[in-house]
Amino acid sequence: MTAALPETAWMPRDAARSAESQVREWLAARTGIAATELPLQRDTQDRPRLGGALDGHDISWSHSGDGLLLAFGTGVTLGVDMEWPHGKRKVAEIARRYFTPDEQAWLAVQSDAAARDHAFHRLWCAKEAVLKAHGHGLSFGLDRLQFAEIDGALRLDHADHALGEAASWRLHEWSPAPGYLAALAWRPR
Template sequence: MVSQLPLAHWHHQGLQLWHLAHTPGSRGEPLARTVLGPALGMAPAALPISRSERGRPQLDAPLGGFDAGWSHSGGHLLVALGQRVRLGVDLERIQPRPKMAEVIARFFHPAEIDWLLGLDEAGRQHWFFRVWCAKEALLKAHGHGISFGLHRFALLARGSDLVLAHSDVELGPAASWQLHEWAIADDFRAALAWQVAGACDNGGHEHPYPPR
């Protein structure tokens, strides 16, 4: 894989993120290696990347203290890197979802259902993709992916922000999770979720902020 200059490179609370142009239909890992390698002082091909039983990428020794993830959609690839954290990144294209209300009612947490189905169509469209993208990022960080169950934790609005309002015990305390989300392009949402390594050993937690 030939290295390319990232479209953007950010530093956020000790984490690094890269936005790269991506060829639809191609794998994300080879391109992710081209930015992770230099950042970690290794040749891209030499990076010790393996997969968990559930397919989550992980960095092995001597880079076991680092975590990395990537997500691609359309012509975009996001790559994230952090140390002493578990992180997940997701990228979603905003497009019409004719059965959006059915998806919410079937798969989301009861508090999210009450909130999202109470919005008008424009509001529901806006928040649905933000919630979905953030849920994917958090579950990638956790390592189980979407099979864990979207209904087992709730992301709710606090003003213009999303907060983790309820966390399943297996995810650890809600306060242990950090979330950053943004629009990477007019029709794409991006989300980065991370947790200090080992924090999920504690019980679930209710966030004090109500939805708005």
């Protein structure tokens, strides 16, 4: 059984305010709980957690460029990442350092530099989404999970045992706004 796709929302990021304050406003409108009363806290790894009346729900967000992306779901553990690829990253160098040999090989067979850059950002978003859901973020290690492209979609092919069974994770990739790439990872609780 596949868990339903959690809810997502993209909005322009107000750089004068914290992303969390914008998330609280969105979540307040979504749940009817005042932003100041939301049971949104951070755990010891700084991962956002919902409790109280929202126990059983999960939330994640990401910001890049001028955008803010939120994900909200019930009965799932989720993470979301969004990137605004702007060509300033040394993708080959980063991939050699942080991606698995199979992922590096997949990047190497892309048709040109633009395709490699796009594929790199897809992998980055997918990995970061899973690691945000896991709760340890990038410090866990990008090389401790491996994605493979199957029929045009990325799938978690292998994961460190701390992440659970690779097959239990779902991934949704999309462009939430022009010029942005995003990935939402989730698994049933």
